[in-house]
Amino acid sequence: MNKTSLNDSELLSLYIGGNEEAFEELLNRHKDRVFTTIYLIVKDRYTAEDLMQEVFIKAIRTIKSGRYNEEGKFLPWILRIAHNLSIDHFRKAKRYPMIVMEDGSSVFNTLDFSESSIEEEHIKQDTYNLLKAYIKDLPDSQREVLVMRHYMKMSFQEIADATDVSINTALGRMRYALINLRKKFEQTQNAYDKNLYRK
Template identity: 55%
Template sequence: MSTINIQSISDQELVNQYIHGNEPSLEELIRRHKSKIYTSIYLLVKDSYLAEDIFQDTFIKVINTLKAGRYNEEGKFLPWVIRIAHNLVIDHFRKVKRAPVVTTVEGFDIFEVIKFYDESTEDKIIREQTYQDLRGLIHHLPSEQKEVLIMRHYGDLSFKEISDITGVSINTALGRMRYALNNLRKMMLTRELSLKNN
């Protein structure tokens, strides 16, 4: 690989190098994207052991596809892998015949998405209490809204990528995101009112 720093090489170039027999290129791709891919899986399955299994299966599929010369996602490695992972999650739930339940994990700060007004100390305390219940609130969103919310704000995917992965139009993905945020705002407002009235 000459003296070029592997971390400065694009995903596409790493894919090309791996296809041509350079194993460390795949290790770098996994290192680069493991957190986002694993977390996207975990948020859907809510089980760390199962998420690890699906993550491993995802990369077995990635390796097999690359080695078979069937990769043609020019410059879109991460969305492609997340799409594979998403399909494996769906396959898993089909096998166990139950719907996926999505919640968030520590560190996923939805409040970066939902902008708050200038707040007084009282409002700040209420917001912090609301934050404690946020995972519970997200649990109440319809699954399509949870999915788009997580892919957009944790997986850092564009709405185009989300529409490709979920098989819906960009407008539908945008609509689901808008509904998810509106529903969360309503639930949080209800929660704040009940806290103020107690």
């Protein structure tokens, strides 16, 4: 059987049925797109190659465990894994991004003291922890743009290319992410600096 003439869904069915070569064909068919997706985010060939291995290992484990149910949409699914692993890579590498709000102020504009008291350090740490939790709660598309922009220092053009959307869409997602973060902080009645979002 000529596997190159089969579509992704047919190849997946063969692979699930025990045909290892079917996954090899899927890998060869899509590895360039997967690599490019990762490389656009991490901008390092060696890191991208390592992460690409992880992507395919994760895909194999998911399929073999019977948890794959994307109904033949293999490419968008594996590209989503690639995105998530790339973003996780940066999350682990950099603990605290500098988030700039839509009015140009920093989330921590009142917390950046040259010499902080112990109490101020606690407030700062609590706020960072809150921010991490709030970022995690954002819708996937908003979180992705926020992380790419602030953790990875990607331009909006690069974000648009990496996420396969227009620049306007990327900008819109970023704006909504910042609005959502601001709302979450305003709703939180913890003992952090009440001037955090001075208008």
